[in-house]
Structure formats: structure tokens, C-alpha cells
Amino acid sequence: MRLDIVTIFPEYLDPLRLSLIGRAQQDGVVEVVVHDLRDFTHDRHRTVDDTPAGGGAGMVMRPEPWGEALDHVLAAGRAALGDPQALPTLIVPAPSGRRFVQAAARELAEQPWLAFACGRYEGIDERVLVDAARRMPVLPLSLGDFVLNGGEVAVLAVVEAVVRLLPGVLGNSESLVEESHEDGLLEYPLYTKPASWRELDVPPVLLSGHHAQVAAWRREQRLRRTAERRPDLVAALAPSALDARDRSVLAEEGWVPTEQGLVPADGRFRTVTRPVAD
Numbered sequence: 001m002r003l004d005i006v007t008i009f010p011e012y013l014d015p016l017r018l019s020l021i022g023r024a025q026q027d028g029v030v031e032v033v034v035h036d037l038r039d040f041t042h043d044r045h046r047t048v049d050d051t052p053a054g055g056g057a058g059m060v061m062r063p064e065p066w067g068e069a070l071d072h073v074l075a076a077g078r079a080a081l082g083d084p085q086a087l088p089t090l091i092v093p094a095p096s097g098r099r100f101v102q103a104a105a106r107e108l109a110e111q112p113w114l115a116f117a118c119g120r121y122e123g124i125d126e127r128v129l130v131d132a133a134r135r136m137p138v139l140p141l142s143l144g145d146f147v148l149n150g151g152e153v154a155v156l157a158v159v160e161a162v163v164r165l166l167p168g169v170l171g172n173s174e175s176l177v178e179e180s181h182e183d184g185l186l187e188y189p190l191y192t193k194p195a196s197w198r199e200l201d202v203p204p205v206l207l208s209g210h211h212a213q214v215a216a217w218r219r220e221q222r223l224r225r226t227a228e229r230r231p232d233l234v235a236a237l238a239p240s241a242l243d244a245r246d247r248s249v250l251a252e253e254g255w256v257p258t259e260q261g262l263v264p265a266d267g268r269f270r271t272v273t274r275p276v277a278d
């Protein structure tokens, strides 16, 4: 997989040389190329920003350096891949993007070429994305409803989420099965030795050697945790994914099965079935 990243802070991406992603690069599983947007300016001050059309606070990234940078990414990537028709998917981190979730990471891991545009200031002139979309798929992504100073940290997160899914990147001890967000439930709590630490004990069932009881306890913990911390995930569960024991655990946590799936027994976000008078 080839990854091209365009930024005004190339050093922000240095962590991609470390750990698992660094090793994946050494092993030839991924090639990461970081491009300095200022290399595509032509003025003495290497200017990448200007004032917003229509007024307002802050600065906006000028379209010309972005246009040249993305032209270069396209040409250099096609040459390196030996495919004059190849196209990357252009990922643009932004608070206004579609939410990045594990299913999106799995889809991106199937692609041979991803490019990333790191915005700074208030964002990038919209015409850059419109122009790019004339040539390649453009995917604005958000990690969640918070604001960063730029797209670089979000790119680090997306690259890590995608690269770890590539065949041969994770070792056996870091395997992909049994992970949060792979099946719509949060993970069970983890413990290791010692069995007692600061007067806190590892739950005895985990030391019992009863594999079926361990599995049942872990399933229950996953359901209770998800109900407590992520009610949105419980509401999205397919009732067919739950057995009678699951349903009784969720009932204890205040969730009841209905025609519309699981809903909170106390009527939080009850479905509106008739027009509401104003």
C-alpha cells in the first residue's frame, strides 16, 4: 500500500517511522511519502494561507499550492506504482467529515493507494476538494466532534487504524480477533498477574480454569459495559445477535427488546409514532 501525505508540518508525521508502522515500511508492506505543501508555493515567503472570502476570523489555505501538490502526488504515485491510470482515495480530515469508524478502516485497508490532505488554520479552500474530486475519490473524515489545530494528528490515527489491518503487519501476539468495535460491543475488562494488587483481586472466575464460565462472564461484562458507556451501540445491536442470557443481562441494565429493536425501559429517546404538537 502506498500512502502520500501532504502537510505544512512534515515532522508531525515522523512517528510513522516508529513501532509497527515503521516495521511495516521496512518490510515493504507500506510506503509512506510525506510532502511539504510549501514546496509547491512560488513566492519568497512560501505563503500557503490567505484571508477568507466574505470575511470572518482566521485564515484559509490557498488553492494554488494544493492543486500543484496533488498534481505531483498523482504523477509520482503513478510512476512508483507503474500504473499510469492509478488513482488514490484522497482522505481529508476535518470536523465536518463523515465519522471515521472501524468499518471504514477495513474498507481503506483494501485499497492500494491512499493520499491525505492535512488542513491547517480554518481549513482548505473548498475548490481544492471539488477539483480533486474531478480526478479521484475524495473522503472527508472526522474522528469525532472535537477540533484539532490541523489534520496531522487525525492522519496519524487513520494510518495506524488502516495499516495494522494489512496482512502480515500484526504479529500473533497482537492478533486482530476479539477487538472492540469488531462486533458492536465494547471489550471485556482485562487483568494479569498478580492475582491480588493493592487489595484489588482479579475476578476469581478468571482463575477458576472453567473456560465456559470465563466466556460467559466476559460476555456479560461486555454487555454491561456497552450499556453503561455506549448506549448508542446497544440501540444499534441486531436482536438476532443476542441470546436469552444476553437479553436478560441487558434487561438488568434497563434495555428491553421491541419491534424497533432494543430500547431503554425508562423511555429515553422513545420513538415518536404520531406528529408532535408544537
Ligand code: JAH
Residues within 6 Å of the ligand: 093, 094, 095, 118, 119, 120, 121, 122, 123, 141, 142, 143, 144, 145, 146, 147, 148, 149, 150, 151, 154
Ligand atoms: C482542524 C484542519 N475530527 C478530528 C479533527 C480532524 C481535523 C481537524 N480537527 C479535528 C482540523 C483544523 C484544520 C483539520
